[in-house]
Amino acid sequence: xxxxxxxxxxxxxxxxxxxxxxxxxxxxxxxxxxxxxxxxxxxxxxxxxxxxxxxxxxxxxxxxxxxxxxxxxxxxxxxxxxxxxxxxxxxxxxxxxxxxxxxxxxxxxxxxxxxxxxxxxxxxxxxxxxxxxxxxxxxxxxxxxxxxxxxxxxxxxxxxxxxxxxx
Numbered sequence: 581x582x583x584x585x586x587x588x589x590x591x592x593x594x595x596x597x598x599x600x601x602x603x604x605x606x607x608x609x610x611x612x613x614x615x616x617x618x619x620x621x622x623x624x625x626x627x628x629x630x631x632x633x634x635x636x637x638x639x640x641x642x643x644x645x646x647x648x649x650x651x652x653x654x655x656x657x658x659x660x661x662x663x664x665x666x667x668x669x670x671x672x673x674x675x676x677x678x679x680x681x682x683x684x685x686x687x688x689x690x691x692x693x694x695x696x697x698x699x700x701x702x703x704x705x706x707x708x709x710x711x712x713x714x715x716x717x718x719x720x721x722x723x724x725x726x727x728x729x730x731x732x733x734x735x736x737x738x739x740x741x742x743x744x745x746x747x
Contacts, residue, residue: 581620581626583629584627585612591608592607592608595607614683618635619632619676619679630654630676631676633654634654634673637654638651647728648715655670655672657669665714666707671697674693680727681727696722696723
């Protein structure tokens with residue numbers, strides 16, 4: 581928990597320097613509270629760094645493709661010249677990401693995660709998949725992660741302005 585807290589302090593300190601006046605001084609504290617609520621419900625004082633990173637990546641202002649690539653890199657394993665994600669790593673990723681909508685009462689069940697894994701690995705003969713297959717599956721907007729592109733689109737439209745006047 582302390583490691584994540586220090587990392588968040590540094591992260592938001594840099595953000596305050598880049599965007600003066602736009603970052604709440606308590607952003608690190610609020611973000612840590614959110615991560616604790618999502619990943620330490622039993623109060624152990626422990627949050628997996630990878631889980632916290634997945635949440636931060638998915639809630640970042642980056643593009644969907646950049647988020648998807650970063651998530652793949654965090655959960656994939658090197659295999660020779662390639663990097664692959666296994667079904668068990670995908671299960672961990674989906675379980676971690678499912679904690680985000682779950683915090684507001686919108687999470688899905690474990691069977692939903694298993695269905696998503698089955699869909700992702702449908703027609704795959706190997707025990708793991710390459711990044712392109714993973715990205716292709718995510719672009720199909722699987723139900724378990726439908727909230728992610730939806731939140732991205734909502735966020736992207738916040739900056740849209742038009743010259744039309746309403747009556």
